[in-house]
Structure formats: structure tokens, C-alpha cells
Amino acid sequence: MLPDLLIALTMLSNFSLVATSRVAKAIQFAVLQGVLLGLMPLAMGLGRHFHIILLAIAAVAVKGWLIPFLFRRALKQVHIQREVDPYIGYTVSLMLCALGTGLSLLLAHNLPLKPGTEYVLMVPASLATLFTGFLLLVSRRKALTQVVGYLVLENGIYLFGLLLVEDMPALVEAGILLDLFVGIFVMGIVINHIRVAFDSTDTRHLAELKD
């Protein structure tokens, strides 16, 4: 019951993410999604495994505190405008996101799951989150919003990993978390460098670097 609620909230936050026009809001939604997913293992009743609790705490800490902190610092440093500034309009994005969600439902329907798996919504939700992340990455112009897309993409992968959490070694999940953190950290540095080099954080300027 509780996991299904969390999954539904995750999928709803996907739609909010693509529809919002403010950078700060997009970040808040991504963080919210991360925290929701961080709580997932506990909601799934996996509290008896010590390493899973540890991982859940780490995930919530990284996604709910460390990453927003980095974002806030980046926002302050680069004096970003508040518009998201997409390539694709909000309505079209919303429709694409809906299309992706529908497609993932269709796909998950066709993917055979291990018999006895309780959470049938988990796979479609993770695929939908993945697609949303990609959509954000592709359709947003500012480097910072692209980082948000990356974060959402990682959320999708994390959700997929939860399906196997009991069998997966803790090392793998810790690796994903570390990867996420390093990714965001490096991107923050890159954003700063783009701004210094081109006096803007618009990634279109990066095209000048091609050979």
C-alpha cells in the first residue's frame, strides 16, 4: 500500500518536473522525488536488513541534503535567471512525458517479472522516470536544468535497482550513489567553467568546442 503510494507520487512528480517553468521549482521536485525514493526500501518493509537501512539513510542524506546544498551554491554563484528556458514548450513536454509513461506501462506489461513480485508498478515507474530524465536532459538549455535531468535519470535507475535490492550487493548501490554525487559535483564545476568561459550557462556555446 505505502510503496504504491510512493511510486504514484514519484510518477506525479515526473509530470510536475517537465511542466514547471522555474529552475528552483524543478530542483525542489527532483529533490522531493529523491527523498521519496530514498524512503522506498523502508516502505517496502526491508527494515530488517541493516545494510539496506544504511543505504536508505545515505540516499536520503545525499539526495535530500547534499545535492540541494550543491544546487543552491551553484545558483548563488552563477546568478541564474529563474526561467527554465526549454527547447520544447511545456505543453509538448508534458505530452511527451505522458507518452513516455504510457510506453513504459506498455513495455513493463510485456517484460516478464519474477513470479511473486509484489510491486508491479515499480518497473513502469522506473522506466517512466528514466524517460523523464532523458527528456529533461535533451530539451533543457541551461546547464543547471540538465543536471536536474541527470538527477531524475539516476532516480529512475535507483528505482529499478530497488527491485533487486535484496540480492544486489551493497557495493553496487553505494557505487550508484557515489556516482550521482560525483556527477553532480563535477557538473557544478563544469557549469562554473562554462560561465567563466562564455559568460553564460547556455550549453549551446559548447558547440564551439567541436573539432
Add this chain to the structure above:
Amino acid sequence: MLDVALVLASSGCWFAGALASASPRAPERLATGLGLLGSLFALGAALHLLLGGAVSGLDFRVWGLPARLELDALSAAFLLPLHLVGGLGLIYGQRYWPVQLAWGSGRSLRFFYGLLVAAMTLLFLARHGLVFLVAWELMAVSAFFLVGTEHEKPEVRRASWVYLACTHTGTLLLTAMVILMAQRMGGLQWTALPASTSPWFEGGILFLALAGFGFKAGVLPLHFWLPSAHASAPSHVSAILSAVMLKTGIYGILRVSSLLPGIPRGVGGTLLALGALTALYGVGNALAQRDYKRLLAYSSIENLGIIAMGVGLGWTGRATHDPWLMALGFGGAIFHVWNHALFKSLLFYGAGALLHATGTRDMEALGGLARRMPRTALVVFPAVLAVAALPPFNAFLSEWFLYRGLFASLGRGYPWSAALGLVALALAGGLAAVAFARFFGTLFLGAPRSELADHAHDPAASMLLPMAVLAGLCLAVGLGAFLLLPLLDRVIAAAAPGTPALLAAGLRVDFHRLAGVELGLLALVGAGLAWLRRSPEAPEADLPTWDCGYAAAVARAQYTGSSFADAWAPVQPGLRARRPRLRGLFPGGASFRQAFREPFGEVFLEPRVVRVAERLLRFRRFQQGHLPVYLLYVLLTLLGTFLWMLLRGRLLG
């Protein structure tokens, strides 16, 4: 156990030496010492094994799966030249390419040299597909950096890139071969294959091995990277590339074929014919070169062709269950691997000494160096005789093996390939004599053709010493070859399991007699020289050569190397000459031009590759430089994969 551990330690020593030479703190002596220590370890272990030690192996696990390093006679046979030439090259390179050179390539050269030797040592031990491929790639990549040592020159960059493309194509084929073998053997561990029901499978492995290893060995259509790569590398690197790295291709072919249950009969004959063509092609083009290092590289192609002929002969013997033919074929191939390593590295060291002293690779700018560099001329001369397969030097004997084998197979009903092989071997030997008469005559004899030769001088002792060692070995192997016969028997038994030891029994008497005759000849020559020295009637006069009464004899009027080789123009397919037509009694000024283009690589392949590359340019459109576009590609691929998974069941039923 001890032997393989020693060889492994040797690889470790070379690797440590490479690391030490990369750091600016460590003294150069440390790196050199480590490398030499490694060479001593490996030489000791290989000799111990060849002289009668047992096969030793080391088992360990890669990702939970068993893997094995093993030192058997075949590995030892290739470790010997590797560590001999590797160690001598290390000594030679100290003065040839000082570490303090202005452009700072000395350190990277030493690092990759050490890495190359370490990787090849590991390669010869590996009995596991993955370990083998890793060592192979490590070797190929370090050779790439070595070839590109002087990367500030455009032609060197070009040569190294062509080499890299070729070696990676070869690795691709070898990867496919390793996968096929793994399917057949049930794991990446290399074990002997059982006799199979599907000849296609073995045929596939054999074909992939021939193509993949053939790229490295420079067998005919796959040789085109070799001349420019060897000419561009520093000379002691050219020596190890030519003396050992090309031979890793031969090693691979022998190793993989030793695991197969049988070789189809036609394959041996085909390889024999291919080797014969390679030998002729190599020597013909060697005749046409003005660049003396390129000449040596083409001569390497010739010798690799001869080695391939030996392997082909051995395979023919294996297919027809003829142990004598196997012994002569494989024995000749392995023996020629050793001999070629000895004389070709000596020739490359000699070429390096010339390059060091004069700064040019153009033969026609030099001449008369025997007076200015007498010691170099003295130590290079044995190698010139050896490469022309003249007694009493070593290569004469390995070609003797092949002649014996080819004549034997003529009598046993494989006439076409054997007849072709005999003609090709004889012709290649003769042409090699011409090519190296030209090499020695143009460089060392006559009068200097330009002022570049004026200030030439003998190199330092640390460069001369390795050359002298190699020259001595060339002669010693030529005279003492009967001692090597039992060693060769052991190697053949490893290369083709189940062969009885025949060489020691079959050829010992012949070799004793040969050595006796050669010693007699040497004594005669020595006595003649002594008599000439002592006789008072020969006054030492510093007069010019008799010039047929021509009034103004100048250095420009000498035979050039090209005019010397002109009579053999029909066998030099890459040479294009524009000859002036002279008419009348007093013709005016005229000029003669000659240019060489690699017949296969530059004339045939290059325009085609350029055309394909131009067609591929249209894909540049996909490189937009926008990150979102790239991510879109990823997304589309992902979606496409998902859709395919979704629809596959419906579409394919």
C-alpha cells in the same frame, strides 16, 4: 615451476625498469640494470628448459576462472631472441638515444621499450585467451608509441597511425579467434582441442589466426604497414620490432595450430606458396630502396616469408603424417627465427650507427664509410654475409633445412608448392645477396657522395659492443649448429605434439661435415689474408681506383646504389623511373628520375581508403556539438531497443 616464475620475474623486472626510467628522479643505471637482470633471468630459464628442463606452469584464477601461464619449449624458443635483443638494445640505446635529448623523448622511449619487452614476455607465457589478448594489446600499443618517438615529423606520425590501424584490425580478428576457441574449449583457458565433427569451426579458427597473426608477421597482402614503421622508429627499436615483434605473429600461428587436432592438407601448401611470394616480393622491393633502413625492413618481409614457408612445409608434413617433413619445416622456421633475430638486429644497430654518425637515411648521400668507420664496417660485414645466406654464417643453415625439406617433399608428391618454394627460395637468396652487396658497397665502399659522410666516426663502445656480440653469435651459430639440433627437436615437439626427435639424428653428420668444411674455408681465408699482409711486394699506396683512363674522376661518377640495382628492375614492382632519351654523339643535358611507391599499400590500397574516408565524411553531420543532441541519440537508441524488444515477439512470431 621455478622456470616460469623466473620468466615472470623477468617480465616484472622489465616493467619495474620501465617505471624507473619514466621517473626523472631514478638514475638511468637503475632502469638499465633492472632490464638486464630481467633478461638474464629469462635467458637462464629458457636455456634451462631447452637443455632438458621440464615444462613448468603456474595456475591462478582470473575472475574466479582458472588461467595458466606456462613455459614450454616453444615459448622458450621465442624468449631467447626476445631477451637477447632486448637486453642488447637496452645497452645500445643508452648512447644512441641519450635521455637528455633536447626534445625529451628519451624517457618515453625507455618507458615503452621496457613495457614492450615485459608485454612480449608475458605474451609468450600466456595460455589463456584473455591474458594473451591483454599482453598482445600492450605490446601493440607500446610499439605504436615507440614507432612514433619522433612524432614531430609528419611522416613518422603517419607511419605510426598506419601501424596502429593495422595492428588493431589484426587484434579484432584475433579477438574473434579467441571467442571461437573459447566456445570450442569451454573456457578461455587454452587446451588441446579434441578431434571435431565440424571442419568449419577449425577452419574458421585457422583462418582467423592466419589473418590476425599475419598482420603482425607481415605476410604478403598484410605487410604494407611494416616498411615505414620500421624506417621511422629509432634503430634499436626497429631491431627489436623486426627481430622479435614480427615473430610474435609466427609464434601465434604455431601456438594456435599446435592446439588444433589437425591441419587440412591444402593449407600448408597455400602458406608455403604465400611465404614464397612474400619472400620474393620483400627482396625485390629491398633492391629498390634508397633509404637503407627501409631496405632492411623489406628484407625483414623477405625473411618472414621464408619463415612462413617453413611453417607451411611443416603443416604439409603434419597433414600427411610425415615426421621428417615436419621436423625440417618447423625446425627451419624456428631456426630462421633465431638467425633472423641475430643478423637483422645487428644490421639495424649498424644502420643506427650510420644514422647517428651522418644524420641521413639516404644511401646515395653516403659512401666510403669503411675508412671512417672501420669498426662498424667490420662488425656489420658478417651480418651482410648472413642475410645473403652465405656460409659459414647462420642463415645459410636455416635455409639449408628448408632446401632439404623442399627436395624431400618433391619426392613425395607435393610438387607444385615445393617446386615454387624451391625456385622462390633460390631466387630470394640470390637477390638478397645483390641487395646487400648494394647495401654494403654503396654505404661502406667507394668514395663519399656528399659532405655528410665527411665527419662520420665510429660510435661509442656501448654501441659497438652489442653489435660485436651479435656478429660473434652469427658466426658461432653457423659453426656450432649441430649443438642446437637437440634444442630444435624439443621446440618442434612442442609446436607439433607427437613428433619424434628426428633432427638430431638425421642432420648431425651433415652439420659436422659442414662445420668442418666451413672451418677449413675460414682457415684458408685467414691464411690468405695473413699472407697478403706479410708479403713485402704489396706496397701500401694511397692511390685512387683505376679509372679506365678517364681524366676527371669524381665521386659523383661512381656507381650509385640505384644504378647497381637497375639490372634487376623487373623484380622491383614499386619502382617508377623516367629515363631521358639520349640521341646523337653530343647529347645535351638530361636528367633521370626514379621514385618508389609501396606497390600494395600506396599504389593499390591508399586511393581506395581515401575514397572510403571521403564517403564516411557525410556522417560528420551527426556531430553537432550540442550536448542535448547527443543525449537525444542515446534516448532514441534506448527507445529503439525497447520497441524492438516489444515487437520482436510479434514480428518474428
